[in-house]
Each structure stands twice: as structure tokens, then as C-alpha cells.
Amino acid sequence: MHMDRRTFLRLAAAAGAGSLLPRTLRAQTRQTRLSVPHQMARFPEKTDLILLTDRPPQLETPIHYFRQDLTPNEAFFVRWHHSAVPTSVDLSTFRLSVGAHVDRPMNWSVDQLRNQFEPVSVIAVGQCAGNSRSLFQPRVTGGQWGNGAVGNAKWTGVRLRELLAKAGAKAGAVDISFAGLDEAPLPDTPKFIKSLPFDGANEGEVLIAYAMNDAALPMLNGFPLRLIVPGWYGTYWVKSLNQINVLAEKFHGFWMDKAYRIPNNPNAQESPTELATDTIPINRHSVRSLIVRPEAGESLHAGKAYEIQGVAFDAGEGIRKVEVSTDAGKNWTDAKLDAELGRYSWRRWRLNWTPAQRGDVRILSRATNAKGETQTSAQWNRSGYQRNVIEHVDVTVA
Numbered sequence: 345m346h347m348d349r350r351t352f353l354r355l356a357a358a359a360g361a362g363s364l365l366p367r368t369l370r371a372q373t374r375q376t377r378l379s380v381p382h383q384m385a386r387f388p389e390k391t392d393l394i395l396l397t398d399r400p401p402q403l404e405t406p407i408h409y410f411r412q413d414l415t416p417n418e419a420f421f422v423r424w425h426h427s428a429v430p431t432s433v434d435l436s437t438f439r440l441s442v443g444a445h446v447d448r449p450m451n452w453s454v455d456q457l458r459n460q461f462e463p464v465s466v467i468a469v470g471q472c473a474g475n476s477r478s479l480f481q482p483r484v485t486g487g488q489w490g491n492g493a494v495g496n497a498k499w500t501g502v503r504l505r506e507l508l509a510k511a512g513a514k515a516g517a518v519d520i521s522f523a524g525l526d527e528a529p530l531p532d533t534p535k536f537i538k539s540l541p542f543d544g545a546n547e548g549e550v551l552i553a554y555a556m557n558d559a560a561l562p563m564l565n566g567f568p569l570r571l572i573v574p575g576w577y578g579t580y581w582v583k584s585l586n587q588i589n590v591l592a593e594k595f596h597g598f599w600m601d602k603a604y605r606i607p608n609n610p611n612a613q614e615s616p617t618e619l620a621t622d623t624i625p626i627n628r629h630s631v632r633s634l635i636v637r638p639e640a641g642e643s644l645h646a647g648k649a650y651e652i653q654g655v656a657f658d659a660g661e662g663i664r665k666v667e668v669s670t671d672a673g674k675n676w677t678d679a680k681l682d683a684e685l686g687r688y689s690w691r692r693w694r695l696n697w698t699p700a701q702r703g704d705v706r707i708l709s710r711a712t713n714a715k716g717e718t719q720t721s722a723q724w725n726r727s728g729y730q731r732n733v734i735e736h737v738d739v740t741v742a
């Protein structure tokens with residue numbers, strides 16, 4: 345399907361992926377994206393994206409793509425944890441298995457999932473837990489994402505609960521684990537496996553997606569099947585999903601017990617001098633807004649009307665308002681909200697503004713959801729996770 349491994353690697357190299365970058369530039373790109381100009385790369389099935397690392401592929405979406413309600417498949421960000429990512433899948437032999445604490449272990453092909461179950465679609469934001477990590481001060485280790493490790497797409501597939509019902513999940517189920525085709529590069533490296541509480545995962549909103557924006561999933565975004573957990577961070581959205589296990593006890597694994605953990609307090613706050621000792625696995629999205637127009641460094645004109653634009657989202661409660669400031673936070677004005685596309689989709693906001701005078705201007709945006717949760721003025725944690733600081737963009741008015 346799609347392409348064989350040799351073709352995938354050849355196209356990645358020919359497109360200017362990391363294998364063609366000088367070793368020194370590759371090292372700089374891995375360590376800090378902001379210390380060097382953006383390095384762009386075009387991988388198979390993708391347009392030019394911002395390169396963080398090539399092994400494993402970590403590709404960031406340029407902000408201008410967020411001026412579209414649905415992020416194009418070719419521009420959707422890419423995040424893998426291991427270098428041995430799948431580059432081809434034979435659909436004639438591929439199967440999704442559901443097993444362990446069930447009455448009837450099951451295996452399905454993609455065609456069977458398409459033809460034997462009702463297709464369900466949801467528009468949902470997928471966001472890396474470390475989105476905007478490069479903006480944390482003091483700086484923290486990890487992929488130095490800007491604001492582009494996020495995207496909004498229409499996902500179509502099968503309800504997880506229907507597969508669990510077919511397999512006959514037994515009484516006493518506690519967790520469900522999910523694993524994909526990607527493999528760890530070394531025997532001692534933990535395989536990427538995530539888990540969800542059984543009761544929550546069985547509520548009906550979790551999907552096994554085989555389509556993205558009404559097309560097959562791109563290979564780098566999880567072809568042929570991807571777990572979609574609306575309202576939760578992308579670490580749970582396991583790509584190239586091929587194994588689901590129902591468990592009679594709590595799942596314990598590196599990617600739940602050690603990695604992707606946040607301080608157990610509002611906004612995941614801690615300080616460099618007083619690290620939190622009570623941590624929990626990262627889970628639901630915090631409230632966020634992004635400014636997508638203008639972009640940083642853009643020049644506007646005094647006396648000329650301009651539409652400031654952005655998107656806002658949360659874990660599914662719904663965005664109630666977005667406030668915008670054009671004077672570095674002294675005064676705030678409510679933006680106009682576009683119609684909702686769904687509770688898990690981002691919602692576009694707009695504000696018409698005519699700059700009165702020349703000079704440097706800081707534009708800020710602050711979203712509030714239906715529960716009254718809003719963005720914070722300052723935030724830090726050691727992993728650079730779950731950023732929801734009030735957003736800003738600096739522009740020049742000429």
C-alpha cells in the first residue's frame with residue numbers, strides 16, 4: 345500500500361529530508377530550533393514543513409495553514425517517538441487485533457472495519473503535548489516546537505466501543521492498552537504503548553480512524569489506522585494502530601508511568617527550584633487560543649483596516665469567548681466567534697482592527713471556555729507540556 349520502504353526512503357532523501365543535511369546543522373536542529381533559521385523539509389505525502397528531527401520524523405506545521413478550518417493532510421504535523429517508523433503497510437495481511445481480557449479475541453482487516461461497522465466522523469484537534477515547548481522560560485529539553493504541533497481534521501472510522509462489544513470485554517476490565525507498528529530501535533528501549541481507563545474509552549467518542557479529511561491517512565500520520573481520543577493530547581492518538589488489549593488491572597509502562605507526566609495541579613505548574621513530586625499522566629487539552637493572522641514580524645499600515653484572526657479550542661466544553669488586546673494587555677475587546685464545527689474542533693475567531701499610529705505593537709489573545717477556564721499569564725514545567733499561556737504576536741505598524 346502507498347509505497348514500499350525503499351521508495352519511501354528514497355523520496356524522503358530526494359526531498360531534502362534530514363539525511364541530506366550537514367551533520368552539524370542536524371545536531372543544531374535537534375537541540376534548539378530557535379537558534380537557527382527554520383529548516384524546511386518535504387517528506388513523502390507532505391508539503392514543506394518545519395523540520396525538528398528527521399529520525400524519528402518530527403515536522404511542524406507553518407502557522408499560515410491554520411487559516412483553514414481543516415488542516416490539509418499534507419500539512420498536518422508529524423510526531424513519532426522511535427526511528428523505526430512504518431514506511432509501508434500491506435493491507436492484504438494487516439490486521440487490527442483486540443484481545444487479552446475478552447471472551448472472543450478478534451482480528452479485523454481495514455476493509456472489514458470499513459464494511460462491517462457504521463462509519464462515524466468527528467472533527468477534532470490533534471495536539472502534541474509539547475506544542476509550543478520552545479516558548480517556555482527557562483528553556484526545557486525536548487523537541488523545540490513552536491505553535492505548529494497541532495492541527496484540526498475530520499476523522500472517520502469505527503467506534504472503539506463497538507469493537508470491544510464484538511470481542512466481549514469481560515467484567516472487571518480496568519484499562520485498555522494500545523500499540524502500533526512502530527518499533528523501538530534497541531532491545532532495551534520501551535515500545536510505545538499507551539493506555540486509557542476502560543470506562544472512559546468505552547464511552548463512545550474514541551474512534552479507530554481509517555480516514556482523515558475524507559482521504560486515507562498519510563503514512564506519517566498513522567496509516568492505516570489511528571486511535572483518535574477527542575479532547576486529549578496526541579500522545580494517546582496511537583499511530584499505525586494494530587493491537588488493542590483489554591486489561592483486568594491497571595496498565596504499567598514507561599510511556600505512562602515515566603513519560604508524559606505533568607504536575608498534579610491546575611495548569612501543570614511547577615518551578616525550576618521546586619519541582620512537583622505529585623505527577624499524573626497528561627490527559628485532556630487545556631484552553632488555548634492561537635493567533636494565525638498576523639504572523640510575528642508582519643508589517644501592518646496605520647489607518648488601514650486589518651482582520652486579526654485566530655483559533656481557540658479546549659477539551660470539549662466549548663469556547664465561550666476570545667478576548668484580544670492590541671496594546672500589550674492594557675485593554676481587551678471580545679472577538680467575533682465563527683460557528684462551531686463540533687465540540688472537539690477548534691473555533692475560529694476574528695477582530696477587525698485599524699491601527700491608529702505607527703510603531704511596534706504586541707497583540708494578545710485569551711480564550712475562555714464554557715466552564716470559565718481561561719489562559720494563564722505565566723506557566724512552567726520541566727517537560728514543556730500543556731502550554732496555555734496567553735498568546736501574543738509582535739508586529740510593526742508602518
